Amino acid sequence: MSPPFHSFHLHKLCYAFMILLPGVTILTATAIRTNNGGNETDRLALLAFKEKITNDPQGVLRLWNDSLNFCDWNGVQYGRRHRRVTTIDLESRGIASTLSPYLGNLSFLRVFNLSNIFQGEIPLELGRLFRLEILDLNGNNFEGKIPSTLSRYSELTFLSVANNNLVEKIPDELSSLSKLTNFQIHVNKFTGGIPSFIGNLTLLETMSAAYNHLVGSIPDAFGQLRNIMAIGLGGNNLSARHRYDASSSSTPAAGS
Ligand SMILES: *[C@@H]1O[C@H](CO)[C@@H](O)[C@H](O)[C@H]1NC(C)=O
Ligand SMILES: *[C@@H]1O[C@H](CO)[C@@H](O)[C@H](O)[C@H]1NC(C)=O
Ligand SMILES: *[C@@H]1O[C@H](CO)[C@@H](O)[C@H](O)[C@H]1NC(C)=O
Ligand SMILES: *[C@@H]1O[C@H](CO)[C@@H](O)[C@H](O)[C@H]1NC(C)=O
Ligand SMILES: *[C@@H]1O[C@H](CO)[C@@H](O)[C@H](O)[C@H]1NC(C)=O
Numbered sequence: 001m002s003p004p005f006h007s008f009h010l011h012k013l014c015y016a017f018m019i020l021l022p023g024v025t026i027l028t029a030t031a032i033r034t035n036n037g038g039n040e041t042d043r044l045a046l047l048a049f050k051e052k053i054t055n056d057p058q059g060v061l062r063l064w065n066d067s068l069n070f071c072d073w074n075g076v077q078y079g080r081r082h083r084r085v086t087t088i089d090l091e092s093r094g095i096a097s098t099l100s101p102y103l104g105n106l107s108f109l110r111v112f113n114l115s116n117i118f119q120g121e122i123p124l125e126l127g128r129l130f131r132l133e134i135l136d137l138n139g140n141n142f143e144g145k146i147p148s149t150l151s152r153y154s155e156l157t158f159l160s161v162a163n164n165n166l167v168e169k170i171p172d173e174l175s176s177l178s179k180l181t182n183f184q185i186h187v188n189k190f191t192g193g194i195p196s197f198i199g200n201l202t203l204l205e206t207m208s209a210a211y212n213h214l215v216g217s218i219p220d221a222f223g224q225l226r227n228i229m230a231i232g233l234g235g236n237n238l239s240a241r242h243r244y245d246a247s248s249s250s251t252p253a254a255g256s
Pocket of ligand 1 (some may be wrong): 065068
């Protein structure tokens with residue numbers, strides 16, 4: 001017996017929507033069928049993410065259930081072509097949780113914005129999200145260090161782990177984030193010096209590392225940051241030797 005039409009329709013709600021879009025041909029339907037594996041991986045990853053939640057005062061994730069296709073879950077956006085999760089944006093919902101390593105399976109994720117009450121360590125598996133362009137973990141309670149696996153983000157333009165409880169050195173591996181324009185690590189407990197590789201991230205427009213436990217001097221290599229508009233380094237124990245030269249840039253660099 002074939003399933004009643006309405007249940008098919010509900011279950012395939014978002015696929016049906018795509019098929020009805022003007023200009024979408026039968027090719028899309030074929031692509032949809034062959035992509036079911038990826039789809040299920042994303043669904044499992046989102047459910048694993050939800051499973052870790054210990055407090056959800058606004059009930060945001062209560063709506064993440066099978067009564068809706070997961071492409072319509074709150075805070076989740078989808079790529080039309082691959083039907084894979086491209087965005088998770090769950091800012092300021094007061095959600096308390098730890099990050100599931102399953103998130104590393106959302107291999108089409110481009111934007112991850114999470115300002116809530118997440119704690120524990122940033123899982124190494126997050127480094128598998130090689131398509132990420134924006135990672136905004138600002139304002140949680142993350143502990144431990146920045147995993148060196150975050151260096152695999154060749155498309156990353158925005159990285160913020162500001163306002164957490166992260167420790168240890170800024171990892172040298174981050175020198176590979178060559179597309180980075182915004183780098184925010186302020187208000188943590190980072191130690192060690194400011195690495196000179198930051199001078200090689202020449203697309204940087206803002207860099208804030210204020211209110212950590214950083215020591216030493218500002219690397220001369222900062223003079224290579226031609227696009228920099230703002231640097232914040234106050235609230236550390238940096239020596240007064242300001243030798244970086246922003247005078248060749250038309251936009252003045254803001255001091256710390
Ligand atoms: C499941 O989600 C729907 C909305 O998508 C919501 O109306 C319903 O209350 C949820 N079910 C449970 C058991 O929370
Ligand atoms: C997803 O990630 C988890 C944890 O990293 C792993 O155990 C699991 O096998 C992965 N694959 C799928 C298809 O869920
Ligand atoms: C993340 O969300 C917050 C709150 O809506 C917003 O202020 C912030 O700009 C977003 N981050 C990025 C990188 O877009
Ligand atoms: C900066 O880039 C130059 C040229 O690619 C390279 O030789 C140097 O080792 C890099 N410096 C750091 C600190 O990564
Ligand atoms: C700051 O650094 C200087 C020299 O590196 C050191 O002598 C001093 O004790 C440090 N101060 C604090 C508060 O850590």
